[in-house]
Amino acid sequence: MFSVPPSGRFNHKTVKNLENFSLNKKSNAWIKFLIAGFLILFLVYILNLSTSPVKNYFFAISSPIQKLMWTAGASSSLYFGSFLNAGSLARDNKYLKEENQKMLFQLSFLQSISRGNQEFSQISAVNQNRGFDVVMAGVIGLEANDVLSINKGSADGIFDGMPVINEQGVLFGKTSKVYKNFSEVILLSNKDSIINVKIQKYQDDQMIPAEDLPPEISGVVRGRGGLSAYMDLIPINTDINLQDIITTSSMEKVFPKDLLVGRIIQKYADDQKPFQQAEINLFSDVSGLENLFVITNYKQAN
């Protein structure tokens, strides 16, 4: 088709043929490129139609390896962390001793209250407990946007929107996407997470007696991402202190009340705004976390 003339020179027709060949080659490349692009978009569409079984399959086969890696990461980070944080160990130890003493004082104070209001306490306890059923789930991974993966799903009685806590009653978040054998938990630090909370007041390292308790200070905790969160919509005329404990409030419909959320570490108040904000330290720490508990019947009881 493109034979070279005996004279070695290309005539006009040959040059034109060469140009057309070059254009055809480029347009062929673009056609292949467009076909490949279309096939990829089609593949993405098919994948999205079958997201649940695909993800469930991969998580099911990866769960043992993920669990192993999660445990290895937790234990090795604790080991290396002890070397890096040696300087702060003494400080943390002192702080924990003081906290322990404070808790012992509060325990004795609460015991005296409960002796005086035993019937009232029993009713409160029953209402609080309500016979919650929990399903223990192992933590296997942390996805982007502060979403935790656990190795239990709809086959274990877990559904969307169930509260997730640890054994100390610290709130971690709620279940979002639930597959057959695993589930995703939206943590409190997720950017889309907003929960109603209240502040437990302390004064001079002692718990305030019941008759002197100020009205409940309510607000919301919003996730910021990166495993951090802050408290917002705190009325400007209320007095909050550093180290105040934050718990879920009775206004919260998804989560039971009085679950531990975090502690205030910094506050921001602007007189020109109707609300103040506070930086908080969440109690829900994922490092070293092995298991969580999903409350499966809170909504039904509520």
Add this chain to the structure above:
Amino acid sequence: MWKRILAIIALFYLFALLQNSFFVHYSLLGAVPDLVFVLFFGLVFVPIKNLRYFEIGGAYRIIFLAVCAGFFMDTFMYPYLGPSIISFLIIGFALRRVQLVLLNKDGRYPFLYFLVIFIISLLGYYMLLGLIANRLSPFKFLAFFPPKIIFCIIYDSIFATVFFYIYNAMYKINFNARQLRLFR
């Protein structure tokens, strides 16, 4: 060739698991390394001798790497399948185009170019992810930006540096022939 393909798929799978489960406990102020992105970027960036952009081996290689990396990234890190695949495709082809533009016979400081292009690609990836995952809403392009982006960049750059020097040592690739001479 099939061994190499299977090895790459296994590597992406392993890195996705490590990113999702192991390195969570080694977060730097909330930042977890994007190992899948580091591996994808490194495998695309490394030049293949005598392989031009529109050659079948070049474009199809990028498609294969993008689909592989994006699939594992979406499976283990994001709620939907697809945004990472499309983002990696765009990043991969853009990267190869940038490399062609920078093509020169002489050059210096190859690691510096690698690092700068890596950081720009990483930022571009997060922006594309936010746009694609939120149906191209222009107000949501920062939705997938980590809150402490600078620590994310630093952490990922460390792993990218390690990959760069390991790959360089293993295959003794000469990067000098493909870098622009900016510093004379």
